[in-house]
Amino acid sequence: MPDPYDQRPHDERNSATELRPMDLATEEAEALERHEKATPARSLWGDAWYDLRRNPIFLVSAMLILFLIFIAIWPSAITSGSPYDCDLSYANQGSQSGHPFGFDNQGCDVYTRTVYGARASVMVGIFATLGAALVGTLLGGLAGFYGGWWDAILSRVTEVFFSIPILLGGLVFLSVVKSGSVWPVIGFIVLLGWPQVARIARGSVMTAKQNDYVQAARSLGAGNWRMMIRHVLPNAVAPIIVVATIALGTYIALEATLSFLGVGLKPPTVSWGIDISTASQRVRNSPHALLWPAGALSLTVLAFIMLGDAVRDALDPKLR
């Protein structure tokens, strides 16, 4: 059990041998060496991967996500019709043979549209997260590494972005965009999402920079660039990955909310948010047209949040 009141830094907590006098430790060190030969030492990543493979939550969510990515790339693998193939004479009809989810109020097949809707959500989630993580790591990492005026400016800038409610910013920013494709939405999420990553990256780079091995590398004459890439970044990236995975789920929900409000994706792009918005006007008579895309959306967000939780549990040394 970790002791929350342990005053030592995290990296020293589990290395009790270091604190002992050398002569006492030699014998144990030999024993440790023999032990290590039997079970090869794992890095943080090896350890995390070992944990993840045994975590049922991770396995379930990873399979769900792989399935989603599969139908996002190749929706016609499990559907036969086109999402634009609508017949008004079927409008609002319930489930029937060949059309298990029924029809929406335009007479489109809800099943086909739900499957095709995965593409927009998955694309927004993955690309927005990649963008926000890259920009945030770069800016936050540099601020944490160099400190000084660059850090001061960045801290103020992140505060500015934090004080804009994200939905509101989305409404204002995207309402002037005429295109209904995924790219403006991705651009906007990166614009408002990077400060969150930057804040984490800054903190974890500052911690990693203090480590003895980084100071050792510096005294051996390593340049800033080499120190950053070889020593600081590999040891600072775990918290960034955790934040980014959890953010991915919330970005998908954000895209759907923006599309629901009419400023995110717009027809003819097929999106769960748009379909839910259209179906909400007829929820009293044909709730099925709302429930299927809403269920798919919630399941997707759930899968990504569970994945983020599992990754956090595996990567957070405090929980070991």
Added chain:
Amino acid sequence: MGRYIIRRLLQMIPVFIGTTFLIFFMVYALGDPVAAMFGDRAPDPAAAAQIRRDLNLDKPLWQQYLLYMGKIFTGDFGTSFNGRPVIELMREAWPITLRLALIAVFFEMVIGITLGVISGLRRGKAIDTAALIGTLIVISIPTFVTGYVLQYLFGVKWGIAKPTVSADATFSELLLPAIVLALVSLAYTTRLTRTSVGENARADYIRTAVAKGLPRRRITIRHLLRNSLIPVVTFLGIDIGNLMGGAIVTERIFNIQGVGYQLWQGILRQNAPTVVGFVTILVIVYLLANLLVDLLYAVLDPRIRLA
């Protein structure tokens, strides 16, 4: 304490300027408010130029911004493009949203913290697992989906609550929308409290308190809760801003004529004075909530001294 507050207030100034300028830029520079006033018709060039001159829109952006800010500090938020003073819209909308947000925060605090403490103290038991799964599901369902589903179930199918809110927005009418608004944050509050309580329950001072023979109730409330609430209070403080921004969705579903409704109308019609005015107030509320959180730290944990 006094000096700390003054320093924090001074630090807010650049953030306030940055945020309001960003919104100002988005509304005035990215959109074209004058063209929006004419709707689908092409504006008469002379009339458009006259309007631009009247509204200072022909000046450079930074000058427009300074003029606008100068007016705000005398209480003049300008006139909405449909002729009503923005301040009048605010007087109608803010009390409604404030009531909605306060009921939502009340639910978050009472239910979220209670659930969090219960599951944090019974880690690994059935109630803890149930709370974890329940909150996970609530977090993954977007607010607009919960909103429609609950509105359909409670308002239409079972007829327990009113599906839409009248212009008066009475307490009983706002109950269901407030629950919808609070749900996701409530789940986060529960999870945060649970983690924090779980960590602190193993601390030495808790063992001391148990050894002293204090009643459990007292240990939980006076010793454990007070030390566990700091991350929760931080979250709630930040969340007040999000709740008011997030009210756009809830207010649209339940037809509540609050801040979210006015903002939504303002953004759709590119009614620039309304949007910038409401957002400016939102930003001030957000910044003050953050200051309040920092002051609360010192109350909760006497080791934190503000200087």
